[in-house]
Amino acid sequence: MNKDIIKLTNLVKDYNTLNKKIEVLKKINYSFDKGKFYAIKGHSGSGKSTLVKILGLMDNPTSGKYLLFNNEVSKLSDKLSSYYRMKHIGFIFQEYNLNPYLNAIENVIVPMLFNAEISKKERKEKAKELLKKVGLENRLTHFPSDLSGGEQQRVAIARSLANSPDILIADEPTGNLDKANEKIIFKLLKEMSNEGKCVIVVSHSDEVNLYSDICLELDNGKLKEVNHGK
Amino acid sequence: MENNIISNSIKTIKRNKSNWYIIAIITLLLTLSFLCITFRLNFDKYNEYLENRNIEFRTFYVYHENNSNEKSIQELKKVDHILEVYNPNYASRAIYSNINLHNLDGSLVIRYGTQNLVPISIEGKSIEDLDTNEMICPYNFYPDSSIYEFNIDKNKIIHKDESINLIVSLKLPIYNNDTNSKDKYNDITYYTRNFKIVGLYDNTINMNDNNECYIKAEDMIEIVNKSNTVTNQNEYTNLLVAVDKIQNIEAVREQLINLGYEVNEETRVYIDKNLINTVKIISNIIIIVVIISSFLILKNYIYKKIRNEKKYLGILRACGYTKNQIIICQSLELLTELIISFIISILTEIIVFIILKNYIFNKYTYIGLDISNNILYFIMFFSIIIVLSFLIDSIQIRKIINNSISYILNENLNKSEKKSNMNIIKKVGLFSIIFIITFILLCLINIILKK
Ligand SMILES: Nc1ncnc2c1ncn2[C@@H]1O[C@H](COP(=O)(O)OP(=O)(O)OP(=O)(O)O)[C@@H](O)[C@H]1O
Ligand SMILES: [Mg+2]
Numbered sequence: 001m002n003k004d005i006i007k008l009t010n011l012v013k014d015y016n017t018l019n020k021k022i023e024v025l026k027k028i029n030y031s032f033d034k035g036k037f038y039a040i041k042g043h044s045g046s047g048k049s050t051l052v053k054i055l056g057l058m059d060n061p062t063s064g065k066y067l068l069f070n071n072e073v074s075k076l077s078d079k080l081s082s083y084y085r086m087k088h089i090g091f092i093f094q095e096y097n098l099n100p101y102l103n104a105i106e107n108v109i110v111p112m113l114f115n116a117e118i119s120k121k122e123r124k125e126k127a128k129e130l131l132k133k134v135g136l137e138n139r140l141t142h143f144p145s146d147l148s149g150g151e152q153q154r155v156a157i158a159r160s161l162a163n164s165p166d167i168l169i170a171d172e173p174t175g176n177l178d179k180a181n182e183k184i185i186f187k188l189l190k191e192m193s194n195e196g197k198c199v200i201v202v203s204h205s206d207e208v209n210l211y212s213d214i215c216l217e218l219d220n221g222k223l224k225e226v227n228h229g230k
Numbered sequence: 231m232e233n234n235i236i237s238n239s240i241k242t243i244k245r246n247k248s249n250w251y252i253i254a255i256i257t258l259l260l261t262l263s264f265l266c267i268t269f270r271l272n273f274d275k276y277n278e279y280l281e282n283r284n285i286e287f288r289t290f291y292v293y294h295e296n297n298s299n300e301k302s303i304q305e306l307k308k309v310d311h312i313l314e315v316y317n318p319n320y321a322s323r324a325i326y327s328n329i330n331l332h333n334l335d336g337s338l339v340i341r342y343g344t345q346n347l348v349p350i351s352i353e354g355k356s357i358e359d360l361d362t363n364e365m366i367c368p369y370n371f372y373p374d375s376s377i378y379e380f381n382i383d384k385n386k387i388i389h390k391d392e393s394i395n396l397i398v399s400l401k402l403p404i405y406n407n408d409t410n411s412k413d414k415y416n417d418i419t420y421y422t423r424n425f426k427i428v429g430l431y432d433n434t435i436n437m438n439d440n441n442e443c444y445i446k447a448e449d450m451i452e453i454v455n456k457s458n459t460v461t462n463q464n465e466y467t468n469l470l471v472a473v474d475k476i477q478n479i480e481a482v483r484e485q486l487i488n489l490g491y492e493v494n495e496e497t498r499v500y501i502d503k504n505l506i507n508t509v510k511i512i513s514n515i516i517i518i519v520v521i522i523s524s525f526l527i528l529k530n531y532i533y534k535k536i537r538n539e540k541k542y543l544g545i546l547r548a549c550g551y552t553k554n555q556i557i558i559c560q561s562l563e564l565l566t567e568l569i570i571s572f573i574i575s576i577l578t579e580i581i582v583f584i585i586l587k588n589y590i591f592n593k594y595t596y597i598g599l600d601i602s603n604n605i606l607y608f609i610m611f612f613s614i615i616i617v618l619s620f621l622i623d624s625i626q627i628r629k630i631i632n633n634s635i636s637y638i639l640n641e642n643l644n645k646s647e648k649k650s651n652m653n654i655i656k657k658v659g660l661f662s663i664i665f666i667i668t669f670i671l672l673c674l675i676n677i678i679l680k681k
Contacts, residue, residue, distance in 0.1 A: 049636075058548055058635035079552050086550025093639070097545045101245040106238065111549035113235050113559075120234060163550070 004067075005166060005198045006032040006055060011064035013050055024050045026221030027064065034166060037193040038200045039208045041226075042218035048202045049171055051218060055200060056091045056169045057081045086115060090160030092170035096152040098144040104131055104155050105140050111162040118163070130158040134188055150181030157188060168192050170201045179207070186211045239563040243570075252531050253571050259524040260575035261582075263611065266517045268583060268604050273513070275600070277506060281476045284437040285347060286499040288479060289472045291318065293492040302469055302491075309485055311478040313346040318470045320450045322442075325400045338373045340365070340400070340453075343444035347472065353390050353430035357444065365425045365443045367393060368433035372440035387440070396427045398443075402457040421457045470498070518668050521611075525664045528619050532564065536626045543630055544638035553631050557624050564623050565616065572612050579608075614671060618664075 013025040024047035032038060032055075042048050053059040054066065057073060066074040073084055085091075098107045108127035112118050118126065131140055134154040144152055153173060160168060170189065174182040182205060190211040193199040201208060209215065217226045243249045281287045294302050299317065306315040322341045341347070343366065348357040351366055360366065371388040388396070402421045425445060433440060445453075473482050483493050536543075539560070546556050583601045630638060 053636040056548065056635075058639070059637075060634065082547070082550050082552040082555075084550075085548065089550075091548045093545075093548075095541075097541055099242070099542060101242040102238065106241065109234070110238075110546070113238070114551060114555050123234070159549070 004031040005034050005069065007065075007067040007070075009065040009067070011054070011066060012062045013047070013054060013059075014062045023221055025054075025061070028221075028223045030216075030223050032167075032198050032200065034198045035193060035196045036198060036213045037190055037211055038198075038214050038216055039212035040200065040202045040216045040218060040223075041204070046218045047221060048218050051223070052169050052171050052200060052202055055167075056089050057085050058091070086111065086163050088166050090163075090165040090168045092153070092157055092160050092168070092173045094172040094175040096144070096149070096156040098152055098155055098159075100144050103141045103143050104136060104147070104158075107144070107155055108158045108162055111159060115163050126162070127158070130161050131155070133161075134158045135184070148181075150177050150184060153177060153181070153185060154188070157185070161192070165197070167198045167200070170199075170203075172202055172204065174203065174205060174207075182207050235559055236562060236566075239559065239566050242563055243566055249567060253567055253574075255527060256524070256568065256571040257574045257578070259520060259527065260571055260612070260615075261578045263517060263520045263524065264575060264579040264604070264608050265582065266513060266520060267607050267611065268579065268601060270510070270513045270517065271604055271607065272600065273509065277501060279437055280501065283435060284499070285313075285472050287497055287501075288474070288476055289470050289498045290479075290483075290496065291468045291494040291498070292471050292486055293468050294490060295492075296490075299467060299469065305489065306469065306471060306486070309482065309489075311474050311482050312471055313474050314344055314470075314472040316342055316344075316447070316470055318468055320447070320454050321470060323402070323450075323454065325402055337441065338398070338400070339439065339442040340450065341442055341444050342447055342450045344447050348444045349431045349433075349435045351429035351431050354394055354427075355429040357429075360428070360444075360446050362446060362449055363423070363425055364428040365398070365445045366429035366431055367427045367443040368438065368440050369430045370433070370440055371427075371430075371443075390430055393427050394430060397424050398427065399424050400453075402453060404457050421453075423453065514672060517672065518665075521668045521671070522661075522664055524615065525618065526661075528615070529622055529660070532619060532623050532626060535564075536560075536623070536630065540630055541639060543627065544635055547631060547635045547638065553628065556631055557627050560627055561620055561623050564619060568612075568616055568619065576605075576608060610674075611671065614667065618667070 008028050008030050011025055011028040012023070015022045015024060028051070040048050040052070050059070054061050054074075057068075057076075061074050064074070065072060068084060068088065073081065076084065099110065102110070105124065105127045108130055109123050112123045112126070128137075128140060131137060134157050136151060136154055136158070139147060139151060139155075142151075144155070147155065153176075157173075168189065173189075174185050177185065186201075186208060189199050189201060193213070201212070215226050216223055243253075292302075292306070297305065303315045306312055320342045322339055324337050324339050343357050343360065345357055348366060350356055352369060355364065355366070357366060369390060371393045373388075400423050402423075404419045404421050425443075427443070431444075433442065471482070471486070473479050479497070486493050543556055543560070546559070547553075551559070580601065
């Protein structure tokens with residue numbers, strides 16, 4: 001049986017700008033397992049964001065195959081790809097992008113609103129539970145403006161976990177945070193992978209090496225595993 | 231629908247101050263348009279009522295050189311659409327009356343009563359059963375009032391229980407025509423006669439004043455003859471002709487001219503059409519301006535709102551919202567705001583209307599100043615606003631979310647995009663669409679009104 005959650009075959013992504021074609025990803029072949037913490041590195045402009053956005057079903061590859069649980073998902077209808085995003089993928093951005101008019105609990109509930117599998121009563125309980133998990137049990141009704149950057153990012157992580165995804169993708173989640181907060185966030189992500197989720201993190205920070213199981217480097221459009229000497 | 235989604239949009243509105251500004255502005259514009267519509271509808275209704283209900287607007291003088299009055303009356307009564315023909319001497323008399331109730335002495339108008347001229351009684355006897363020395367008065371009887379008075383004291387109205395069977399003593403001055411003396415007015419003697427109120431009619435139906443009572447035609451003739459007055463009974467005099475409908479006046483006029491009558495150009499009472507048209511045009515312009523500015527403000531607000539929320543829309547997409555779900559959520563917010571504005575402005579409108587009706591135009595209330603029919607127009611008008619804003623809103627949102635999510639979330643691309651604004655052609659197009667819709671709306675209102 002195939003335990004790979006994600007399988008990429010000959011994945012290519014080009015951007016057509018006004019005057020030329022940029023080849024960002026060149027025939028990437030790689031599989032991601034569940035329960036592992038992947039760190040993706042690479043110099044600026046190497047295509048890390050491009051790759052994880054494709055993984056997060058937020059962009060389509062130019063060519064190649066993307067199998068998610070053995071389903072080809074690169075050319076899905078909006079309804080289906082939205083469903084996959086809701087059910088299976090949690091995404092964490094560098095910017096927290098919380099709704100400033102909703103408090104922590106309400107922000108975490110947002111992704112559950114159209115999830116018929118979670119009843120209305122469960123939603124609030126689940127949001128509280130997730131916020132507790134990220135260590136914000138004392139900030140449940142705080143608004144984003146009353147939270148520190150690290151706390152906001154933790155709310156965003158709780159939000160990404162709302163629908164219990166199998167895959168957690170983070171694009172420079174600690175880019176705006178100090179070292180102390182960075183540690184907290186990576187620890188949290190590590191916990192998630194220990195719970196069986198596939199965690200994929202793009203980060204410039206060396207701190208991530210302490211937590212990741214597999215370190216990947218994106219260089220010249222190719223993805224390869226590197227030893228980080230852990 | 232999930233009430234979590236609804237409550238989220240209400241929370242967002244409650245907590246975002248800029249929403250309250252826009253609600254205030256929309257409320258103001260809606261109230262203004264509602265007031266304009268109310269004014270316009272009531273103005274039209276008032277004119278229509280006056281012309282169709284008050285027979286004076288359909289009554290004019292005719293004169294025939296060769297016919298005797300008797301002959302003319304016989305001849306004119308046979309003409310189609312003519313309700314009544316009578317001598318203007320007997321049409322009406324303003325009389326000082328003596329009523330032993332609430333010290334309500336005052337001026338009273340008695341009118342020439344025939345079946346065609348008197349509205350049906352809603353209380354007591356009707357004109358057919360009227361005997362001599364009996365009269366039919368308004369339901370809300372108020373001697374000494376006039377249509378031009380603003381500060382009518384409602385407490386002085388004599389209501390039906392008091393007025394029915396009330397005996398009113400009418401006192402008419404008798405002038406001596408033969409006297410050439412200068413102190414003619416010192417010689418005045420009075421002719422007094424008592425009338426009993428036996429029937430009450432609804433004077434709003436034919437837009438009579440509150441102090442106009444009808445007596446039998448024969449009584450009227452007798453009173454006028456007894457009390458003199460002025461003219462000898464000239465055999466060749468003007469006659470008054472009352473036509474059944476305002477639309478038939480022209481046809482009747484032509485017919486009478488063919489029969490050799492001289493016909494007065496104007497009806498006994500008439501409205502200045504030029505003035506009316508000016509008021510109509512001005513109020514139309516105000517309505518159009520208000521409606522267009524409402525749309526433009528709303529449109530700009532929607533554009534700005536969506537531009538500000540662009541990134542958040544991307545986040546919602548990343549969380550697994552479909553395009554339609556996002557449109558539902560975002561439109562719900564707009565809809566809630568509009569509905570709040572609508573409710574506030576309807577309430578404001580009703581309050582303003584009540585104040586206008588009861589304190590400023592209180593004398594005019596019986597001529598039908600009314601808001602209940604207008605609610606339908608407000609709802610129609612409001613629905614158009616809702617549909618249009620929803621269209622603008624969903625088109626704008628769709629423009630954003632039709633891009634790939636990574637594109638929506640890309641900060642750098644968002645910045646460069648702000649430069650590419652709507653071009654002039656599109657602006658002109660939008661403006662003309664709004665204008666056309668407004669125009670159609672106004673035509674619709676007019677057509678429905680004319681029915
Ligand atoms: N929508 C787009 N249109 C055109 N080119 C794009 C687009 N998005 C990204 N690119 C280009 O693709 C390349 C890879 O971009 P990407 O954002 O994936 O890099 P990155 O590895 O995430 O860099 P960083 O570490 O700075 O975030 C860059 O050269 C970028 O200019
Ligand atoms: Mg990047």
